[in-house]
Amino acid sequence: ASCAAAAAAATANGSDYGFEGWFTTELGAVRGRVLEVEGTVPPYVRGLFLQSGPGRFNMGDMRFGHALDGFAKHLELHFEGGENGTRVTFSTDFLKSKFYEESLREN
Numbered sequence: 681a682s683c684a685a686a687a688a689a690a691t692a693n694g695s696d697y698g699f700e701g702w703f704t705t706e707l708g709a710v711r712g713r714v715l716e717v718e719g720t721v722p723p724y725v726r727g728l729f730l731q732s733g734p735g736r737f738n739m740g741d742m743r744f745g746h747a748l749d750g751f752a753k754h755l756e757l758h759f760e761g762g763e764n765g766t767r768v769t770f771s772t773d774f775l776k777s778k779f780y781e782e783s784l785r786e787n
Contacts, residue, residue, distance in 0.1 A: 702747060705736045709773040721759060721766035729757040735774060740787040751780050 735753025737744045744750050752775035760767045774780060 703737050703750075705738055706753070707736065711771050711773070713770045715757075715768045715770050717766060717768055721768070723761060723766075725766065726759050726761055729759070731755045732775070735772075739783045742783075751775070751783075752777070 732752055732754050734744075734747060734750025736751040737749075739751070754771075754773060754775060756769075756771040758769045758771075760769075
């Protein structure tokens, strides 16, 4: 009930509670950063988790105003099993599409 009340209050006063960071550009790229695991990961969790979504909402003077218009960015979590538990690595970078590369060149 408290989440519903907070959502209703946020809507009533015009704020976008919980959505403030959705249109935030994140330019950083990471390759193979080993993450510290707190607790345990079940042994059946192995392989690659891949998620894609917008990661950049501006380029030079151009600004995107819709969530589906941002430049694509991928996030990868790689789960590997071993004798000492699960090793998790994190990577993220932009999709190097033709449009993205041309936009970088032309700014």
